[in-house]
Amino acid sequence: xxxxxxxxxxxxxxxxxxxxxxxxxxxxxxxxxxxxxxxxxxxxxxxxxxxxxxxxxxxxxxxxxxxxxxxxxxxxxxxxxxxxxxxxxxxxxxxxxxxxxxxxxxxxxxxxxxxxxxxxxxxxxxxxxxxxxxxxxxxxxxxxxxxxxxxxxxxxxxxxxxxxxxxxxxxxxxxxxxxxxxxxxxxxxxxxxxxxxxxxxxxxxxxxxxxxxxxxxxxxxxxxxxxxxxxxxxxxxxxxxxxxxxxxxxxxxxxxxxxxxxx
Amino acid sequence: xxxxxxxxxxxxxxxxxxxxxxxxxxxxxxxxxxxxxxxxxxxxxxxxxxxxxxxxxxxxxxxxxxxxxxxxxxxxxxxxxxxxxxxxxxxxxxxxxxxxxxxxxxxxxxxxxxxxxxxxxxxxxxxxxxxxxxxxxxxxxxxxxxxxxxxxxxxxxxx
Numbered sequence: 018x019x020x021x022x023x024x025x026x027x028x029x030x031x032x033x034x035x036x037x038x039x040x041x042x043x044x045x046x047x048x049x050x051x052x053x054x055x056x057x058x059x060x061x062x063x064x065x066x067x068x069x070x071x072x073x074x075x076x077x078x079x080x081x082x083x084x085x086x087x088x089x090x091x092x093x094x095x096x097x098x099x100x101x102x103x104x105x106x107x108x109x110x111x112x113x114x115x116x117x118x119x120x121x122x123x124x125x126x127x128x129x130x131x132x133x134x135x136x137x138x139x140x141x142x143x144x145x146x147x148x149x150x151x152x153x154x155x156x157x158x159x160x161x162x163x164x165x166x167x168x169x170x171x172x173x174x175x176x177x178x179x180x181x182x183x184x185x186x187x188x189x190x191x192x193x194x195x196x197x198x199x200x201x202x203x204x205x206x207x208x209x210x211x212x213x214x215x216x217x218x219x220x221x222x223x224x225x226x227x228x229x230x231x232x233x234x235x236x237x238x239x240x241x242x243x244x245x246x247x248x249x250x251x252x253x254x255x256x257x258x259x260x261x262x263x264x265x266x267x268x269x270x271x272x273x274x275x276x277x278x279x280x
Numbered sequence: 281x282x283x284x285x286x287x288x289x290x291x292x293x294x295x296x297x298x299x300x301x302x303x304x305x306x307x308x309x310x311x312x313x314x315x316x317x318x319x320x321x322x323x324x325x326x327x328x329x330x331x332x333x334x335x336x337x338x339x340x341x342x343x344x345x346x347x348x349x350x351x352x353x354x355x356x357x358x359x360x361x362x363x364x365x366x367x368x369x370x371x372x373x374x375x376x377x378x379x380x381x382x383x384x385x386x387x388x389x390x391x392x393x394x395x396x397x398x399x400x401x402x403x404x405x406x407x408x409x410x411x412x413x414x415x416x417x418x419x420x421x422x423x424x425x426x427x428x429x430x431x432x433x434x435x436x437x438x439x
Binding site: 018019020021022023025044047048051052054055063064066068092096115116117118119121122196197198 | 282298299300321322323324326329335336337338341342343345346348389392393396409411412413
C-alpha cells in the first residue's frame with residue numbers, strides 16, 4: 018500500500034473541504050477500499066475517514082421510506098428491529114454480506130460507492146428504486162450504477178444516506194461464492210405501488226433490472242408466473258466460479274427464490 | 281509523521297505511524313503484541329481479529345490512525361492475570377486448536393460472537409458465525425465444541 022495523508026474530520030463541512038482536494042477519497046468501513054489499496058489497484062493522495070461523522074449513521078423512518086445513513090454498518094442493518102418490521106429483506110441481504118467481522122465494519126455507503134459487480138446492496142438500491150443522497154444532490158437509484166465499479170458519483174462527492182421507499186413486499190435471494198460470500202448471482206424483488214421491480218447483481222458487469230421477470234410478476238406476483246422464463250447469457254459475467262450460461266440460469270432461479278422469500 | 285494514541289488492553293499507548301500503517305502492524309511491530317497474527321493479509325482468514333471499542337474487527341483491514349482514542353483489546357488482554365478467560369479455558373479444555381496459528385483470532389471472534397448472539401449457541405450457529413475465521417488445519421470440530429462451552433462458561437462467569 019502506498020502511503021497517503023489521513024484525515025478524520027469531526028464535521029461535515031470539514032469533510033467537504035478535504036474531499037475537494039485533488040485525488041482525495043472518502044474512507045467508509047474500508048472493507049473494499051483498504052484491500053484495493055493494499056493490492057495497489059488504487060492510489061490516493063489522501064483518505065478522508067468518515068467514521069467520526071455521527072450524522073451519517075443510523076436508521077430512521079421518513080414517511081413511506083426508510084432512510085439509512087451511509088456509514089451504517091451491515092451488522093447494524095441486519096440487527097435493526099425497525100428494518101426487521103418494515104423492510105426485512107434488507108436485513109436478510111445485510112446478514113449475508115461477507116462474514117460477521119466484515120459486517121461489523123463494512124457500510125452501506127461504502128458498498129454502493131464501490132459498486133463491486135458481486136456486491137449485494139446495489140440490488141436493493143435498484144430493486145427498491147431507492148434514492149442515493151450525497152453531500153451535493155440526490156441521485157435516483159436507476160441512474161446511480163453506471164458500470165463495472167462505476168457510479169454516477171463525481172470526484173469529491175460523498176454519499177450521506179440512502180432513502181429506500183417501503184415496498185408492499187420484497188425478497189432477496191443469492192447464490193453466493195462460498196469463500197468470499199459475494200453474489201455469483203443475487204436478485205432483489207420488490208412489489209411496489211408503481212409495479213414490480215427485479216434487480217440482479219453478480220451476474221453482469223453492473224447491477225441491472227430483469228424486465229421480462231418484472232412483466233411476468235406484474236401480471237401475477239407468484240413464483241409460478243416465472244415458469245418458462247429465460248435470460249439470454251450474452252453480456253453476463255464468466256469466471257472460474259460460473260460461466261455466463263450458468264449465471265443466466267441462476268438469475269431466473271434466484272428470482273423465483275426471491276419471490277418466495279417475499280411471501 | 282502523524283502520531284496516534286489509543287488504549288490497548290487497558291493501557292494508554294502512543295506511537296508514530298504512517299497514514300497507511302495498519303492496526304495489526306501497530307500492535308505487532310510497535311507494541312510487540314505478537315499474539316495477534318497475520319494469516320492472509322486480505323481480510324479473509326480472521327487470524328488478526330481484535331476488539332475495537334468492544335466489536336470484533338479484522339485488524340489487517342483497519343488503519344492505526346482510525347483507532348485514535350479508541351479502546352482495543354487483543355488476545356493478550358483477555359485473561360485476568362494468570363486466570364484464563366472462559367473462552368481461552370474452553371479452547372484449552374476441548375483442545376480447540378492444532379497448530380495454533382488461527383487460535384487468537386478464533387477466540388477473539390468467539391467472544392464477539394457471544395456479544396452478538398448470546399451464550400446459548402448451537403453448533404450450526406457457531407459454524408455460520410465463524411465464517412470469518414479460517415483454520416487451515418481444518419480442526420473445526422473441536423473449535424465448535426470449545427466455542428459452545430466457552431460461551432456457556434462466560435454466562436456463569438458473568439453471574
